[in-house]
Amino acid sequence: MTGLERILATVRFEPTDRVAVIPQIFGHAATIAGVPLVKYLTDAAVLARCQLSALERYRHDAVFALLDVNVETEALGSRLRFPKDGYPSVEKYAIESPSAVAELAVPDPSKAGRMPVLLQAARLLRQELGDRVLVAGCVLGPMTLACQLLGAECALFAAVDEPEAFERLLDFAVDVAVRFGHAQLEAGAHLCVVFDPSASPAVVPPALFREMLAPRLRRLFQALKGPRGPVTWLHIAGPVEPILPLYPDCGVDIANIDYCVDLGRARAAVPRLCLDGNIRPLAFVDSEPGDITAACRRVLDGAGAGFILSSGCEIPLEARPECVHALVDSVRG
Amino acid sequence: MLVAHLLDGDSEHALAEARRLRASGLDGQRLVVEGLEVAMDGMSAKCTTEQFNLLEIMLTGRAAMAVAREVFPEGRVASTRGTVVIATPQGDVHDLGKNITRMVLTSKGFRVIDCGKDCPVTDMVAAAAREHAFAVLASGLISPVVPLVRQLRGLLRERGLTQVAVVAGGAALKQCTAEALNVDYVARDAFDCIHFLEKLSLDRP
Numbered sequence: 001m002t003g004l005e006r007i008l009a010t011v012r013f014e015p016t017d018r019v020a021v022i023p024q025i026f027g028h029a030a031t032i033a034g035v036p037l038v039k040y041l042t043d044a045a046v047l048a049r050c051q052l053s054a055l056e057r058y059r060h061d062a063v064f065a066l067l068d069v070n071v072e073t074e075a076l077g078s079r080l081r082f083p084k085d086g087y088p089s090v091e092k093y094a095i096e097s098p099s100a101v102a103e104l105a106v107p108d109p110s111k112a113g114r115m116p117v118l119l120q121a122a123r124l125l126r127q128e129l130g131d132r133v134l135v136a137g138c139v140l141g142p143m144t145l146a147c148q149l150l151g152a153e154c155a156l157f158a159a160v161d162e163p164e165a166f167e168r169l170l171d172f173a174v175d176v177a178v179r180f181g182h183a184q185l186e187a188g189a190h191l192c193v194v195f196d197p198s199a200s201p202a203v204v205p206p207a208l209f210r211e212m213l214a215p216r217l218r219r220l221f222q223a224l225k226g227p228r229g230p231v232t233w234l235h236i237a238g239p240v241e242p243i244l245p246l247y248p249d250c251g252v253d254i255a256n257i258d259y260c261v262d263l264g265r266a267r268a269a270v271p272r273l274c275l276d277g278n279i280r281p282l283a284f285v286d287s288e289p290g291d292i293t294a295a296c297r298r299v300l301d302g303a304g305a306g307f308i309l310s311s312g313c314e315i316p317l318e319a320r321p322e323c324v325h326a327l328v329d330s331v332r333g
Numbered sequence: 334m335l336v337a338h339l340l341d342g343d344s345e346h347a348l349a350e351a352r353r354l355r356a357s358g359l360d361g362q363r364l365v366v367e368g369l370e371v372a373m374d375g376m377s378a379k380c381t382t383e384q385f386n387l388l389e390i391m392l393t394g395r396a397a398m399a400v401a402r403e404v405f406p407e408g409r410v411a412s413t414r415g416t417v418v419i420a421t422p423q424g425d426v427h428d429l430g431k432n433i434t435r436m437v438l439t440s441k442g443f444r445v446i447d448c449g450k451d452c453p454v455t456d457m458v459a460a461a462a463r464e465h466a467f468a469v470l471a472s473g474l475i476s477p478v479v480p481l482v483r484q485l486r487g488l489l490r491e492r493g494l495t496q497v498a499v500v501a502g503g504a505a506l507k508q509c510t511a512e513a514l515n516v517d518y519v520a521r522d523a524f525d526c527i528h529f530l531e532k533l534s535l536d537r538p
Contacts, residue, residue, distance in 0.1 A: 034422055083424065085424075085477070086475070088478055089427075090425040135512075136432070152427075153391070153430045153432065153463055154428055156387065157391065157392075157393055157395070158389050159388070160342070160392060177446065177522055201385075202386060202387065203386055203387045203388065204386055204387075204388050205386050205388060205389060208388070237504075238504075241387075259508070281476070281480070281508065282476055282505060282508035282509060283508075285476060285479070286479075286509060286513055314474040316477075317476070317477070318476065318477065
């Protein structure tokens, strides 16, 4: 089976030749290639080259045309600061109140900020890899984009103080994600990871997720799913167990499970939903390869069908390559 | 009623109740101890591992801060439990968790010196020396801060501050053990941090 076939079969709970494995390698690909992160985040050819090099090295099942969590907000007018060795952060947010969203227009992904970089990276990766492995793009989920446009503190208070204006902001965030997501699928991505860490129950109460976010995620996944993007993937870190039962109705096909979630309980909550996870991300920095192998064995023992072995979140930039090898080797042998 | 309004995160009614209590002669310090601190204890009890979210704590924290400003308009909440230094270390600008912890600590009677985000660890240590803090708290969301947090104890020792405790928290740091980070304690959340500091505070001479 190819990596893509393996993942698609896993999502359908069909038999596979081995467990699919997706270490969430984003900027780590630049680190191991010796490329400055800022080059990786601003140059599609560099990103594609680093992802291909990481794939050759680790032999996993998916590559990522994914920059950082600031692509959309930058395209909408936020000013970023790029540190020397880390991901950028927002220096000045695009808007100061949720009602100011009325002044924003959905950006054109072929022109706005670094959106074209991501599109070109997806195009290059798909051209090079075809359907051998999954090529994943990424859009921000509505809660996270709202936080990235307003600042997290301001956005969270707005959800309570100005719910109507905040819901308009969330709707706008979905419009941005739909347009950017469609562009990524047209460029060659097999799917777009919907990355929404701010929707985590660690940040907002499950009731807010159910009332405000789930309907919007449903609209987003309905728009993204189709012949070009047959599978959807929701990535929310942290203790997602209380909101997991809402995922199938939102149209989620793959659910990210972080290290802090008990996999058995997650499986019991959503018996027919493909799960990916859930090795502790920092273990790739502070543990030995043998520890990773043991952790993978424990996870795989109870995982069953419909499971993709992965890190609970991003593999840290400074991860030890031998630990990533241990993750992949635990299913490749 | 004040505690209930605070737990609801209802700043407006909490403020009105605080004004009524003050007008009826209630001492400001009692209002802090029996209102703000009790509300924070209630929030702590509610925030089990399975039921913990930043937004509800932020709302209670915001209401508590509004009451504290009303009672102590000059900006000084009477500190009864000693001074701590808090910061998000250099390289990390995600300070939401740090800000929430600051609010909760202040409401619980700690004097909090906030060194901000993207803060050099040497600045945290200098603040601890200058302000006679009994603990330094590092909040980190991303993994590159790990090696910086490991330096804190050594830097404190260089200044002779061997009695100052180091506490770590935040999404990245709480994945580590205290031993791996070379700190005294790794807090699961803001309330776990406070429980540790309260014990420490009681044990101090």
